[in-house]
Amino acid sequence: MAIISRRDLFRFAGGAAVGTMLSPLPWKLLDDVSIWTQNWSWIPKPPKGAVSFKYTNCTLCGSGCAAQVRCIEAEPVSLAGIRSDIGLGFLCPLGLVAHHLRYHPDRVTQPLVRAKGDELKPSSLDDATRVVSGKLQRLAQQTQPSDSYLAILGNRPGTAGSDALLALLARFPHAAYVGCPNDGDGVSVLGSMVEGDQNWALDIANSKMVLSFGAPLLEGWGTSGRMLAQFASSDRKTRLIHVEPNCSLTARAADVWLSIQPGSEAALALGLANVLIEAKLVDPSVTCPDLEVDSPYRKLVAEFSAERVAGLTGLKPEVITQTARAIAQEGPALVISRGYVSGPVSRAEELAIQGLNFLLGNLDRPGGALARPSPSQSQVAGPTPASQPGPGVVRALAAIPDGSVELLIVDASSGNDLPPWAAVQPKLSPDQAVVVVLAGLPTAWAQRADVVVPSPVFGEAIEELPGNVDDTANSLRLSARLVDPRPGLFNLLDFVNHTAVAAGLATSPVSYEDAAKQKVAAIHQAGIGNVVSPADGQAKAVTDYSSSDELWTALAGGARWENAAPEAIKPATRRFSLAGPDSGDVERMRKAAAQRGGLADVAPSEYPLTVVSAEGRAYDSKVSPLLAKITWESGLHAERTCMINPATAAKQGVLAGTTVTVQTPSGSLDVPVTLSEEIMPGVLLLEDPTGEDQSGLMTGTDATCRVMPGRLEVA
Amino acid sequence: MSDIKKPQTKPSRLGMVIDIDKCNGCGSCMVACAVENNVPPVPQAAGERKAITWLKVYRVSNGQEFPNHRTVFIPVSCQQCGTHTPCVSVCPQQAVDVDPQTGVVGQMPERCLGCRYCMAACPYHARYFNWWDPVWPAGMEKALNPAVSPRMRGVVEKCNFCHGRYHAARAKAAAEGRTELAPGEYLPACAEACPTGAIKFGDLADQGSEVSQMASGEQAFRLLESLGTESKVYYLTRQPWVRQLAATPLKNGREEKHG
Numbered sequence: 001m002a003i004i005s006r007r008d009l010f011r012f013a014g015g016a017a018v019g020t021m022l023s024p025l026p027w028k029l030l031d032d033v034s035i036w037t038q039n040w041s042w043i044p045k046p047p048k049g050a051v052s053f054k055y056t057n058c059t060l061c062g063s064g065c066a067a068q069v070r071c072i073e074a075e076p077v078s079l080a081g082i083r084s085d086i087g088l089g090f091l092c093p094l095g096l097v098a099h100h101l102r103y104h105p106d107r108v109t110q111p112l113v114r115a116k117g118d119e120l121k122p123s124s125l126d127d128a129t130r131v132v133s134g135k136l137q138r139l140a141q142q143t144q145p146s147d148s149y150l151a152i153l154g155n156r157p158g159t160a161g162s163d164a165l166l167a168l169l170a171r172f173p174h175a176a177y178v179g180c181p182n183d184g185d186g187v188s189v190l191g192s193m194v195e196g197d198q199n200w201a202l203d204i205a206n207s208k209m210v211l212s213f214g215a216p217l218l219e220g221w222g223t224s225g226r227m228l229a230q231f232a233s234s235d236r237k238t239r240l241i242h243v244e245p246n247c248s249l250t251a252r253a254a255d256v257w258l259s260i261q262p263g264s265e266a267a268l269a270l271g272l273a274n275v276l277i278e279a280k281l282v283d284p285s286v287t288c289p290d291l292e293v294d295s296p297y298r299k300l301v302a303e304f305s306a307e308r309v310a311g312l313t314g315l316k317p318e319v320i321t322q323t324a325r326a327i328a329q330e331g332p333a334l335v336i337s338r339g340y341v342s343g344p345v346s347r348a349e350e351l352a353i354q355g356l357n358f359l360l361g362n363l364d365r366p367g368g369a370l371a372r373p374s375p376s377q378s379q380v381a382g383p384t385p386a387s388q389p390g391p392g393v394v395r396a397l398a399a400i401p402d403g404s405v406e407l408l409i410v411d412a413s414s415g416n417d418l419p420p421w422a423a424v425q426p427k428l429s430p431d432q433a434v435v436v437v438l439a440g441l442p443t444a445w446a447q448r449a450d451v452v453v454p455s456p457v458f459g460e461a462i463e464e465l466p467g468n469v470d471d472t473a474n475s476l477r478l479s480a481r482l483v484d485p486r487p488g489l490f491n492l493l494d495f496v497n498h499t500a501v502a503a504g505l506a507t508s509p510v511s512y513e514d515a516a517k518q519k520v521a522a523i524h525q526a527g528i529g530n531v532v533s534p535a536d537g538q539a540k541a542v543t544d545y546s547s548s549d550e551l552w553t554a555l556a557g558g559a560r561w562e563n564a565a566p567e568a569i570k571p572a573t574r575r576f577s578l579a580g581p582d583s584g585d586v587e588r589m590r591k592a593a594a595q596r597g598g599l600a601d602v603a604p605s606e607y608p609l610t611v612v613s614a615e616g617r618a619y620d621s622k623v624s625p626l627l628a629k630i631t632w633e634s635g636l637h638a639e640r641t642c643m644i645n646p647a648t649a650a651k652q653g654v655l656a657g658t659t660v661t662v663q664t665p666s667g668s669l670d671v672p673v674t675l676s677e678e679i680m681p682g683v684l685l686l687e688d689p690t691g692e693d694q695s696g697l698m699t700g701t702d703a704t705c706r707v708m709p710g711r712l713e714v715a
Numbered sequence: 716m717s718d719i720k721k722p723q724t725k726p727s728r729l730g731m732v733i734d735i736d737k738c739n740g741c742g743s744c745m746v747a748c749a750v751e752n753n754v755p756p757v758p759q760a761a762g763e764r765k766a767i768t769w770l771k772v773y774r775v776s777n778g779q780e781f782p783n784h785r786t787v788f789i790p791v792s793c794q795q796c797g798t799h800t801p802c803v804s805v806c807p808q809q810a811v812d813v814d815p816q817t818g819v820v821g822q823m824p825e826r827c828l829g830c831r832y833c834m835a836a837c838p839y840h841a842r843y844f845n846w847w848d849p850v851w852p853a854g855m856e857k858a859l860n861p862a863v864s865p866r867m868r869g870v871v872e873k874c875n876f877c878h879g880r881y882h883a884a885r886a887k888a889a890a891e892g893r894t895e896l897a898p899g900e901y902l903p904a905c906a907e908a909c910p911t912g913a914i915k916f917g918d919l920a921d922q923g924s925e926v927s928q929m930a931s932g933e934q935a936f937r938l939l940e941s942l943g944t945e946s947k948v949y950y951l952t953r954q955p956w957v958r959q960l961a962a963t964p965l966k967n968g969r970e971e972k973h974g
Contacts, residue, residue, distance in 0.1 A: 626754075
C-alpha cells in the first residue's frame, strides 16, 4: 500500500497550483472580475430611436449662426453648421454643445429670493412675483419728477419682444430700457454722425481692404463664420490692416499689424485723417462743411501731424503716412472698430475712427457702410415700433440719474454681454433697490440679485435674433424651440407681463411669441423679401406663402427672412458731421487723442502699467461641462488670467501662475498671471474682465473702458 | 465554383491634411470630436495626463520676443501610422489593427486589457486611458451620439477617423448600388466642424484627390517623420520654423517654445 507522505501532499498541491495556472480558469476569472467591475448600471447607454433633423439659429452670441440639429426621437444629440447660411457652416465650440446647456448641473430651475442680507434661497414663483409686482405698482403710480426709475437691461433694438416691452414701459413715468453692448456699437456711432434715423451695417463681405481698430475678427466678431471665411485664410481677397497693441490672433493673421500704444487709437485715426486731407486723398465724392479750412474738425485734425501721432502711438511717421495712402489708394478701406466686445472705445475715440469712413467715401457704397431699412420703411414693424417709445423711457445707462433705480430687471439669459456691475450700481437706490435677474445658468449677475427667475436656455424657447453689424440686408431670424421646456421658465417680456398683470397694470399683454408672430404677419401682409430655407439654401418669395401661419412655421423652423435695402430710401447725398452730433464732440476727440484715452490723467509713478481688456476666450460657468473639460485640458481657453510680457513680469517680480492683485483707479481684481511674448511690454491684458466683472476694474466715469492705468501686486 | 460576385472595393488610404496657417485654435474640432465619439467629461481634478482628448490642439510658438513672437496651433490626433505601427506591434491582446481597406488604425476596447503598452509606444501621445467610469451630468446621457458606445473604465481609446460615420456612409452607398464613396461623402467630425477649412480629409491613395495633391506639395510635412511611421496625417505651413518644430516631440504642456 502506497503511503501518501507529506511530501506527496505538497507535490500534489504544487502541481495542482501550477496546473491551474496553466489552465484558463484563473485568467478567465481575473478577466471576468475585471469586466464586472468595469461595467455598472449607471454607465449610460446611448439613446435609440428615430433620427430626424431640425434647423435653428444659435442664440449664444450675436453671430446667430444657423445650425442643423440631429435628433433621436425628440432629443437633440448633435449640432452642425449649415454651409448655405450666413454663418457659412461655422459653429463655434459653444454652439456645438449648446444642446447640453439644459442639462447643466448648475441650471437655475426655480425662483430664488434673497431675504435682507441673506443668501439666495429657493422660493416659489408667487413669492418672486409678489416682490416684483409690488415694486411695479409703486413705480407706476408715482408722479413727481424726482421719483424712482424702473430700469431694464437687455434691450435688443428692432426685435418684436423689445418693441412690445417698450410699449409696456411707456406706462411708467420713469423707465429705462438699456441695450446690451455689442459689436455694432461702433457703427451706431457712425449712424449718429449721419442726418436721419437710419440703421447702418458694414458691407465687409464686399470690401477690398479693411482697416480694423482692434476688432477681433478671428476671435469672434460680427458673423463669426463669415469673418473666419474672409480673414482666416492666408490667400484671402480682402487685405487687412489691424491696429492693436498686442499680437492677437487677428493681428498675427493681418497683412499689416500696427502695434500701437494702448489708448492711442483716436490719435492714429486723427493722424490718418490729417494725411488724407493734407495729401488730398479724401474721396472726391465727399462734401461736408467740416472739411472747410476753418472748421473745428479741420483745426482738430491739423493738430495731429504724422510726427505728433508717431509720438503718441509709437509708430514711425512714415508708417502713418503709408497707411493713409494705402487705405485711400489701394482700397478704399472700410474702417471698423471693436465695439463693446469687452469694453468700448470711448464714444469720442469712436467718432474719430468713424470719421475716416466718411473721408474715404464709404457711405452707401458696396464694400462700405450701408443703410438698412428701418422696420417702418420696410413695412414689417412689429406690434409697437421702436420709434414710438414711451415719453419717459430712456435708452442709455448714462441718462439714468444716480441713485434713482428702485427696480432693476436684468436679462442675463441671452448670450449678449451686459454692462459691468460697477457701472450699474451707482444708478441703484441705496435703500430701496430690488435687482431681478433672469438667468438660465448662474452668472455673476445672479450673485447680485435679490430675485433670480429661471429662464429658458438654448432650444427651449423661440427667440428673435437682432441683426449683426455685417448684415446689410434687413432680416428676421428666430431660434427654434427644439425641446419642451421645463415649466416655470420666463423670458424677459413674459416675466414683465406676468408681474404687470399681477400688479394690475395690464390685463392681457402681448406675449413674446405673439409679438414675434405679429411681426411675421406684418411681413406676410407686406409681401416683401424672401425666405431662405436652411435645408438647401433655396430662397422662396414671401408672396408664395399662402398664410402668415405657414410663414411662421417656416421661420420658427430655422428659415431666414431677408429683404435687401430698397434703393428708394437712399438719398442722393447724405448730410453728415465729422465733428460729431454734439457740440462738445470735437473737444472730446481732442482730449481722448491727446491723452491716450485718459491714461495721461494718472501719474505714471502710481500706475506704471496699462491694463487692456480683450475679447476673452475664458469660458465661464455658462458652457457645457464637456466644453469646459476640453478647453481646460487643452489649455487653449484657460480660466481668466492676467497676461503679461515676461520682461514686464521680471520687472514686477512676479512668476507665471502667481496670483496678483491688478489695481486700476476704479477697482481691483485678483487673477493668476500668465506670461506671454504676445503682450506688449508694460501692458496687462485681461481677458473680458468687464462683461460680468464685479470688480469695476475697467469702469470709467461714463461706462467701461478698454484701457486703464494700472499696477499689480502679489496677492 | 460559386458564381456569386463579391462586391469589390478599391483599397484606399484615408488621411488628413491640416493647414496650420489656417488654424486659429478655436477648438471646434476638439468639441465636435468629443460630441461625435461620446467622450465623457472627466473630473476636473484629473489632470492633463489623465484626461481624454482624442484630438488635442497644441499651441506652440517660435520663441521670439515681442513683437516678433508668433504662435501657431497644431491639432494632433492619432496619426494613423502606415508602417511599423507602434501600437499594433506592442498590443498583447490584438486590440489594435490596421484596416487593410482604409489604412485606419482601429482600437477595439472590448479586447483591450488596459496594459497601456500602446500608450507608451505611441510617439504622438495620441492614445488615452479611461481612468474613470464614463459618466455625464444627470440627463445629458440623453444627448449622447447613438452611433458610438461609451467605453468602459480600464481601456484605451483614440481617434479612428469617426469609423461610425465611415460605416454609415458605406452602408448608404451600398444601398444605392455603389461600392465606392464619393469624395466628401464621409468626413470625420473634426473636418466637418472646422470653420476655417483647415482640416481636409480624403483618400491619399487617389492621386486626383485634394488631400493627395496637398500632401505632395512642398509645404507638406508630417510629425516626427524621421521615425518612419508613414503616418497618414499631413500638415501644411509656409513657416519654416513650424516644419523644424515638427521633427521634435510635442510636450504635453500649455505652450511650447521652439526656435
